[in-house]
Amino acid sequence: MNQRIRIKLKSYDHNLVDKSAEKIVKTVKLTGAVVNGPIPLPTDKKIYTVLRSTFVNKKSREQFHLSSYKRLLDIYSSTAKTIDALMKLELPSGVEVEIKI
Secondary structure, three states: OOOOEEEEEEEOOHHHHHHHHHHHHHHHHHOOOEEEEEEEEEEEEEEEEEEOOOOOOOOOEEEEEEEEEEEEEEEEOOOHHHHHHHHHOOOOOOOEEEEEO
16 A cells, blocks of 8 residues: 555643654554654644632733644555554553544
């Protein structure tokens, strides 16, 4: 099967994303396929501003930020063995995986 498999990893913890990407690269290389990546994608930062007091002190505010980290992997010249190895792979629970063929 000479088609490209694109895997996107997304998490709020950069350590989880890096470890998951490393695990995927290891398993894919063991099956003999070619891996391009992990390519770091831009980090999404969401900033939330909250009033500290409910009734008075409008100028007293607190800010929180939530960052989501993303990585991209491209797999070329994959075989059925590669796909089976990816299906059996166990990744941490905080990582969202999106696979496109």
